[in-house]
Amino acid sequence: IAYRNSGGSVVLVSNSPRPRDGVIRQLQEVGVDAAAYDGVVTSGDVSRGLIAAAAPGPVLHIGPERDLPLFDGLGVERATAGAAQVIVASGLFDDERETPADYAPLLAELAARRVPMICANPDKLVERGGKMIYCAGALAEAYAQLGGSVAYAGKPFPPIYVTARALAGDIRKAEVATDRILAIGDGVATDIAGASLAGIRSVFI
Numbered sequence: 001i002a003y004r005n006s007g008g009s010v011v012l013v014s015n016s017p018r019p020r021d022g023v024i025r026q027l028q029e030v031g032v033d034a035a036a037y038d039g040v041v042t043s044g045d046v047s048r049g050l051i052a053a054a055a056p057g058p059v060l061h062i063g064p065e066r067d068l069p070l071f072d073g074l075g076v077e078r079a080t081a082g083a084a085q086v087i088v089a090s091g092l093f094d095d096e097r098e099t100p101a102d103y104a105p106l107l108a109e110l111a112a113r114r115v116p117m118i119c120a121n122p123d124k125l126v127e128r129g130g131k132m133i134y135c136a137g138a139l140a141e142a143y144a145q146l147g148g149s150v151a152y153a154g155k156p157f158p159p160i161y162v163t164a165r166a167l168a169g170d171i172r173k174a175e176v177a178t179d180r181i182l183a184i185g186d187g188v189a190t191d192i193a194g195a196s197l198a199g200i201r202s203v204f205i
Contacts, residue, residue, distance in 0.1 A: 012040045124138040178200060
């Protein structure tokens with residue numbers, strides 16, 4: 001808040017597969033002051049652009065029902081694995097119990113048909129309540145190993161940084177020079193690697 005009061009701008013960049021409105025609600029629920037940031041960009045936001053380009057589908061969604069807002073208003077036809085022309089992976093159906101190994105037959109079938117995948121959350125593992133949970137990135141990694149084509153929306157891949165920089169420019173009403181951007185994050189493989197690929201200075205916490 002002090003940084004923003006001194007004239008700085010803050011854009012939060014998240015690998016959440018849900019659009020920013022849902023993440024903002026989550027931040028409010030855990031007590032994050034809205035005065036601490038100017039805007040939010042999620043992997044879900046970037047994914048929606050990729051999904052829209054693939055519309056009307058048919059699309060196979062791999063992930064929990066809580067991620068269905070990804071498709072709101074895009075006119076996408078949801079389909080079974082046998083009919084799908086595109087895969088959207090936002091996570092595991094039951095990430096409390098399943099592992100990527102449970103998806104091996106499904107992924108092999110889809111890879112054999114050369115169905116492209118959109119990975120809505122490149123994270124492979126996250127900690128939740130002291131337990132390690134597999135994410136869509138783990139499925140995407142397994143799919144790529146089978147020869148499947150994967151488009152990644154979130155960190156550390158470039159599209160989310162392009163979107164975040166565009167939002168920063170909108171907020172400040174001017175393009176922001178690369179040397180005036182600092183990325184702060186706690187993930188070496190996502191936050192820090194992504195900043196490096198984008199040519200942005202970073203601080204690991």
